Amino acid sequence: MHYKKYILRAFALVLVLLADNSFAQKVSFIDAMQQQNHWVDSVFHKLSRRQRIGQLFFVRAHTNRGQAYSDSVGKVIKHEHVGGLVFFQGGPGRQAILTNEYQKLSRIPLLIAMDGEWGLGMRLDSTISYPYQMALGAVQDNNLIYKMGQMVAYDFKRIGAHINFAPDFDVNNNPNNPVINYRSFGDNKYNVARKGIAYFKGMQDAGLITIAKHFPGHGDTNVDSHFDLPLLPFTRERLDSLEMYPFHEAINAGISGVMIAHMNIPALDTTKNLPSTLSRPIITGILKDSLRFKGLVASDAMEMKGVTKYFPDGEADLHAFMAGLDLLELSENSKKAARLIRIAVRHKEIAPEEFEAKVKRILAAKYWAGLSNYTPANTDNVVQDLNRPEATQLVQQLSDAAITLIKGDSRLLKQDTTKKTAIISIGVTGQTVFQQELSKSYPNSMLFLVGKDTPVPALNKMLENLKQYEQVFVGIHDTRLRPQSKLDYSSDVKLLIADLAAKSNSVISVFANAYTIAGLPGIEKSGSILVAYQKDDAMQRAAVKAITGKIKPTGKLPVSVNTYFTTGAGASL
Template structure:
């Protein structure tokens, strides 16, 4: 025996020991199944038996004349199955029902739905491609994906999904597999394929491993020509066949034979594997002991169709051992050829029976013994439920891969130290979902230029550049290559700046880059979907960690399996309600309340945000800046927060000093402000003041003392329309106040009478005094302090005093038409008159923000003082200030924070935990956090526009009704 013959025998012997755990086509009621199969088979004539071998294709988008041709094949040639291709789900369902009605034996319906029905149909869902799934380490998620796709197939009356692709894509130039493969590591590909198959079959849909014996290491598309696998048997056994052997062992329903030239397995020159008896029968069915259905790949593909005439090819495929002839070019002619071969004893009854009974067994297994038509009621809705997005989000969160992370640049940590630019490459050069998501974390400028020189000049002042490389997400075969121009731009940007490259395309795009030395961070988002972009941005800023592992090798620097698991920084992430135990259908009922509030002119517009467990699950906007309906409210619309300033600005600065031991809750006012030394307020403690239990008056209308004697206008004694050395406090546009009035205001507070008895009384006055104390202690304004101590490091770039210094006036919602003092529209300057008299920087009012940045502050409190990798406060400090010290005296307040009502009426819906806390603002704002349910709720509006007398938002309890709906939507 020569060595070659010995190797051949050893090769097949090593394969023959494999056996499937479970028969791929048998059911638990095998005897009943066999009885149905036998009786059905025995009732057929020869033409009907031969007809079962054919699965023909149809586009549901085709004309009636085309779709009616299938009816002729059903009636005249008794075809056994249909593979649906391009079209729409409703059209397909109706055609499916029509075709099944005509069939003597119910039709086996198939589809290529590798990444979901959207591979072929409009109005359906596309899940990530296999290459993306290949980056995921948790194979339970792959199983979930297979199951979800199977549910869609089943709902549409599809019995077999020709998936998964188990080809090992170790050739980056493969033109047809690529993204359809789980990668190049045989173990990873196999585990993913098994999990996907198990998911599909768990939902009663047949699977199909393709393309046997392996289409991964080719650079030819078998749709256009015949690829060659010129490898040894040893190589084929150890690599290409590896996943098929495991799939067989695990009970894969069917295997599809590719159109491939494999000289080591088929001696005939350029002979397609799909027509090869040594490959289909001897190797697959005998040596690998495969007992499931065997499909040819489509027989109209040039890789096989060029070999012989229609009909002859079908006969050759059947003689090779295939059970089902997929997409024959001429069914009547092919059926006639097979019949002739049968009558000539070229095909035996036993051979025909074997295939037909396998087909019937498969039909029984998918329930066609009790066929039911497809129900078209709510079909589109069922195929597009929120569960699809939920799974897609989970998949992308686990797939995104960091393959380079020099000096731990990812995630971006010290926001206050980074000036960041964003540059687009590839397609979609307008603002992307990626950029919009990035901007939720910090200030990022979108920098564009027509030429490299101008671009580099514009980038000079930036510390960090985030590059987004976007390519079409329309199909897995879309172009992914960088242009020469883009490669030059990338090189020059990375040479002169810290650079993070985010690739929303096939990972092989990295191979175009000649050197990645100067690129500090590389993140693979794999696909250019909105969810992929959003999740990649969240990885970059540490809202979620990078978990993915590179499924293919990208040159020497990035071998297969490369991964960096990045840190999670407790920044807000963004996703779907169900991901954190909230029912979205119930949650979205709050839309109707918000819409009603706008319609009934309770407020011109509303900005709302809900987060749970650190994830923003609802962020919507309603209405406009004004009732003129010109500027719609957006995520970046900025509102006057009014009294939310207390917990957004003054309180955290006080907490900081208390934590440092500079003050305590028992510190007395006279210690904070020497001016109070001999006053009736000298011994009031910080705890009493901030709990609103210090006998202080609610407020003092300071501005009224500056009006003319008849009260019709501001007195020129105190105000000027032009700024001067004396009149230098900007109150509003062209309205400047005398500086010395502020001293009088402080004195007026100190001299004010105390209430006659000690009881709960909400008061702004402590925050005037704390402003004075803090600014004196630090020798800086609250504006500077809040930016330096809080907002810059939080990435709260929309939050702060004096917004007109940074934002265009049209980005800010107006708060009132002042017809009693300032006599103009209050927009971009603080609404509160007292804060306005301090130049817009008050301890009790003056902060502007959008809901997203308010949520960052509230989430930081909820995180026990931590956010973005920074510990702003110790947990015990948060607890100390979030304690109701005078509840027994019917004072519900914490120290600075508002708390839930002690009786029926109060600031909340009455459905929140007693550990919850927050605040509300006069202009129609509300922020609340609940540690027990881990919920943050932000409501911003300008209900005071045009007039503060409009109290409909308050009288209708809009904010608390919405809060109640949020809590009613909690599932677990």
């Protein structure tokens, strides 16, 4: 009986993917935006001005904040006639149920959006997280990334969602970038473009609306726009040739949407303290006119300090609307902002045909997403379907493909399985998957743990103990939720890593942001160095596979770390 249920679920998944592919191939999203559509026209003409303006607003939703919060979102849906929701933290089953309830409250079906750069796991518990984009930047087979896009699209649609605010098309050429960093495919604009296109095509071909972010490029800033307004001091020539290059390629490849960043860019708009989200020269002049983008133009969250610092209390939304945005995400005060826009429309401060086109783009997106024939999300077996074996297998495939050997010879990684071997994990408090899996191939091994702040006497004692071991495998782990550019290890633990690297036959695996290698002087002395990019179990298993010869490490470093290890480093295919 259980086997029969599994077969039926697998068959249903195949049918959904085939149906989505068939739909997407009939008409592209961009073509759908430009074609006259009876459903779009009919809905538009039935809406009042207030309701038309409401369609441009997408408000925040959660499933982990209790009933009172959920009810408050429901009131906004009913009274402000919003076009969609952006879901954040919660659980997939709860979200599918709540989405169905919210859809009942809306006169026109809602577009449901999420940030899912690495899948639903970016926001939801009990779901799969695919590798971060920096790890994907190392993968040489873009077909795997396309396949990931299709899997992510299935997951979104399974819980009733239609828009993924992804991929990230920023070129991360600032190692200290506090907000993009590991979310980027790397610092090579060509690689960023190719990987991003593979990812979004996978999603769009499976019927999901995708939004490239953060135009015109958030990769070279040391300010997080969640907390302040970044300044980009670069020339127009530099921005055209570097930051905007991946977006230009994405537009040519048919991306359905583009998200605008909150940044002040004097070379593109000289208005003091004006975020790019509110700039007509940037949004309409460059993105729409120069780059000829015909899809949805979305804001980054309008509640972020990068925009509200100088334009508070809904005023920013009016400026963004006038600048050319279609989708206003997470307004600080959506009720007041809608009133300000209503006044501007009534006074014809914006051309009537431009206002009409904005609303119709949102409605056309709803039509393309299938909302003209809305059906509720299936709330049965949600967690089981999202955690299907095919998805778990793909995570491991991607992890295997990302592993990057930046020093050493893959033929020498395994070393002698009979020798006395030390397997050390640093930055942890308990045994790791790396140690457990690797010890299976080295029966004559001992496992050692080093915390982030292990005191010097304990470190010295371990070093003395290691003298009796003939070979050393080291795992460097960043256990934080997000892999930052610098490890939060004590200076003494960092010195220990240099000592371990200097040992003969040492192999070091870095389960952390690749940039962290620059903060570990002496690591370059190690006989072999594997970059595994993040802490996840699949990456640890992939590193063990590379060491034991089960896979050949084929990844290429997607960013320049220092003079020793630059973009493109990695064992030859």
